[in-house]
Amino acid sequence: MGIFFQTLRDIFLSSGFASLDIKTVFMFVLAGILIYLAIVKQYEPLLLLGIAFGMLITNLPGVNLYHPELWADKAINFSNVLKNGGLLDYLYIGVKLQIYPSLIFLGIGAMTDFGPLIASPKSFLLGAAAQGGIFFTFLGATYMGNIPFLPTYTLKEAAAIAIIGGADGPTSIFVASRLAPHLLGSIAIAAYSYMALVPLIQPPIMRLLTTKKERCVVMEQLRPVSKTEKILFPICVTLVISLIVPDAAPLMSMLMLGNLMRESGVVERLVKTAQNELMNIITIFLGISVGATATAKVFLSSSTIGIIILGLLAFCIGTACGVLFGKLLYLITGGKVNPLIGSAGVSAVPMAARVSQIEGQKANPRNFLLMHAMGPNVAGVIGSAVAAGVLLSIFS
């Protein structure tokens, strides 16, 4: 009889319940809120659900699925990881080695049509302008320490946070996992949450910075793009960018490979897999691994609050830069470019393009800006990858 109670007591003591503290419980509540946002409000559920659940299970005490200490050193001891790691450690290897973000870009490339960009190359400039969100946020993050009550960031951390302005999930994860791995969870959650909020964040800024007349501009139809151009484009872009900014090579080459496979038309099966099965598998692994890094110690610190503020700032500045450059193009081309498509340079594909379309229709119901906005939108993907490469080459 005594043995029964003894065993019960031992099980209880060695169970997680005994070592629950308030911080851990708070993380559970937070994970629950994110799960609610993913399922009910449908904020980027494909990734957010995995991230939220990863956050839940990584904070389970005594379960040892993820060990932050294994990943803390600059030179990671992988044999140690394999010997002492838990399930989430093994899955995290793909994040640490840059495999998951690159493969997601492969899938994205297979789903992207660069036609509108090729037809109107000046969209590249709008895609470049919107990356101002990244660099001005970097400034903001570096100087945040000077404001009382707000956290201070090292240069590397500031760069990792700044990349949220690229509005590109895989790119943020790519940079954060190298420059500030301890902030990866917060950065990824901030990035994906703000991407889901693009339809709320962008319109006020777009309306503030443009006049009604500018918003009513109807753009002329895009020229048709030949198949040859669509095949040469990815090859060209890969060569140019990988040679100039080698740190962006993994992301860019995978993006362009996916696109080449799609445009060539001869590898239908591979394209279907890249668009569906591959994307899904990697998304599952990525979500869980990223969520796993959001341990209570790291997440419930002042740095997270700073990341939330800076993330919002990044999106706002990026939108503003894009729209302002759009106004510049409007002036230069004598009224041919609608500044609203500038905000689509914030590379949340295709959400930002949809927002430009809706705002354009609000001003002029017969205006169809979607295809024109897709140009800057996909240029923004390329732009944010280049910006990521620049930041990585400076800071790593």
Place this chain on the structure above:
Amino acid sequence: MGFTLAVTATGMVIVFLVLAILIAFVSIMGKIMQRTSKSKEEENVSAPEKSVVFKSTKAPVHDADTEETNTELIAVISAAVAAFSNDDAKSFKIKSIKRVNPRAAWNMAGITDNTQPF
């Protein structure tokens, strides 16, 4: 202070530069493509001329039975409208049928179709 500003400036400049290079490449590529496709177009111009003569002989025949064609057209249009308003069980009266610029309407329909997934 200086370093961070330098990073910001360098970053923006490099991003713009790289994308400007890409613009150059894409524009050159586009121009080469357009020149090669223009030479192909000239070959095709001679072929359509024959079919044009055919059309003009058919046109006058239409005027004779305009009355009949119009009522047929009205019937077809009413049927189409009825088929599409499938949640309205009530009957309707057609007051007038006006012809719009047909190309614009089809263009709009095509665009809406293509942009549905977004």
